[in-house]
Amino acid sequence: MNTSTILTGDRTTGxxxxxxxxxxxxxxxxxxxxHEQFLLLADTxxxxxxxxxxxKVQRNVIEVALDYLAVGIDPARSTICLQSHLPALAxxxxxxxxxxxxxxxxxxxxxxxxxxxxxxxxxxxxxxxCYPAAQAADITGFKATLVPVGEDQAPLIEQTNEIVRRINxxxxxxxxxxxxxxxxxxxxxxxxxGKAKMSKSTGNAIPLSASPDxxxxxxxxxxxxxxxxxxxxxxxxEGNVVFTYLDAFDPDQNELAELKAQYQRGGLxxxxxxxxxxxxxxxxxxxxxxxxSQLSKDRGYVLEVIKDGTERAQTRTEATKRDVVSALGxxxx
Ligand code: TRP
Numbered sequence: 247m248n249t250s251t252i253l254t255g256d257r258t259t260g261x262x263x264x265x266x267x268x269x270x271x272x273x274x275x276x277x278x279x280x281h282e283q284f285l286l287l288a289d290t291x292x293x294x295x296x297x298x299x300x301x302k303v304q305r306n307v308i309e310v311a312l313d314y315l316a317v318g319i320d321p322a323r324s325t326i327c328l329q330s331h332l333p334a335l336a337x338x339x340x341x342x343x344x345x346x347x348x349x350x351x352x353x354x355x356x357x358x359x360x361x362x363x364x365x366x367x368x369x370x371x372x373x374x375x376c377y378p379a380a381q382a383a384d385i386t387g388f389k390a391t392l393v394p395v396g397e398d399q400a401p402l403i404e405q406t407n408e409i410v411r412r413i414n415x416x417x418x419x420x421x422x423x424x425x426x427x428x429x430x431x432x433x434x435x436x437x438x439x440g441k442a443k444m445s446k447s448t449g450n451a452i453p454l455s456a457s458p459d460x461x462x463x464x465x466x467x468x469x470x471x472x473x474x475x476x477x478x479x480x481x482x483x484e485g486n487v488v489f490t491y492l493d494a495f496d497p498d499q500n501e502l503a504e505l506k507a508q509y510q511r512g513g514l515x516x517x518x519x520x521x522x523x524x525x526x527x528x529x530x531x532x533x534x535x536x537x538x539s540q541l542s543k544d545r546g547y548v549l550e551v552i553k554d555g556t557e558r559a560q561t562r563t564e565a566t567k568r569d570v571v572s573a574l575g576x577x578x579x
Contacts, residue, residue, distance in 0.1 A: 253390035255286030265444035269396035316538035327559035334563035338383035382406035421573035440469035
């Protein structure tokens with residue numbers, strides 16, 4: 247067993263999709279055999295941009311947990327835990343807010359992008375602006391050193407490490423470890439329409455619970471090369487969503503390279519490459535969907551998994567909080 251600890255999480259705002267799978271779920275599955283791993287159901291963070299709809303955040307706790315279990319996260323090897331029930335993380339967040347400036351939070355590229363995407367303008371919820379400090383608490387609360395995430399999250403890990411260095415400098419000892427992001431080489435999967443971000447709300451995502459018909463319809467509607475009108479025409483591979491998805495999911499990358507060459511030369515129709523992708527996605531999602539539907543009938547079991555994991559995580563994060571308080575020399579009664 248490797249001695250480094252993995253922590254990662256997802257906002258509980260909706261069921262997960264194949265972008266999450268390619269972005270970090272596949273990595274989490276890979277690491278659960280060799281590393282201690284914690285998966286955080288980030289309901290508190292989900293509230294930072296969903297305070298108007300707490301019901302949605304609440305409902306999706308179970309949905310995301312179901313997705314974890316359905317893809318093959320094994321609660322005996324990975325600890326699934328609930329952020330809102332880990333008070334030590336909230337306490338560490340408050341503490342960390344003193345080790346970061348508002349200007350630095352505003353400069354965080356992820357935060358900047360998200361503020362723009364959500365159209366907050368000047369009306370940024372304070373909790374939202376500050377969530378990088380909370381995410382630093384998530385990561386360091388477990389003393390995690392590896393964080394499997396999509397590439398959009400890299401600036402958050404960087405900011406976490408800045409906070410860690412400040413705290414260690416103030417404490418005069420290395421009380422918290424720095425963390426490293428594990429980011430898939432393929433980059434972020436675009437939506438089926440070719441837009442940079444796949445998200446349930448814009449309807450351009452393929453959820454892990456998609457039915458065979460949903461999958462077929464999504465692949466049919468997928469953006470390819472608008473100038474590739476006839477089979478014999480040369481086609482573009484860059485920006486062609488079908489090829490981007492094949493890059494991420496096709497088990498035979500050699501054959502894929504040949505298909506790309508043929509497509510670029512001309513003589514390969516969109517129907518062919520879509521059929522190939524559809525077959526791959528049907529095969530990937532079928533067992534996930536089956537397990538998900540089985541598990542969703544046993545809500546009690548899913549709740550047990552979350553309760554169990556949260557208890558283990560409480561012990562772990564309380565210990566870290568005590569370490570930090572004592573290293574900083576704060577008052578202890
Ligand atoms: N910010 C992540 C997302 O948007 C969720 C998350 C919360 C997270 N806490 C984390 C990811 C800690 C990695 C580590 O999905």
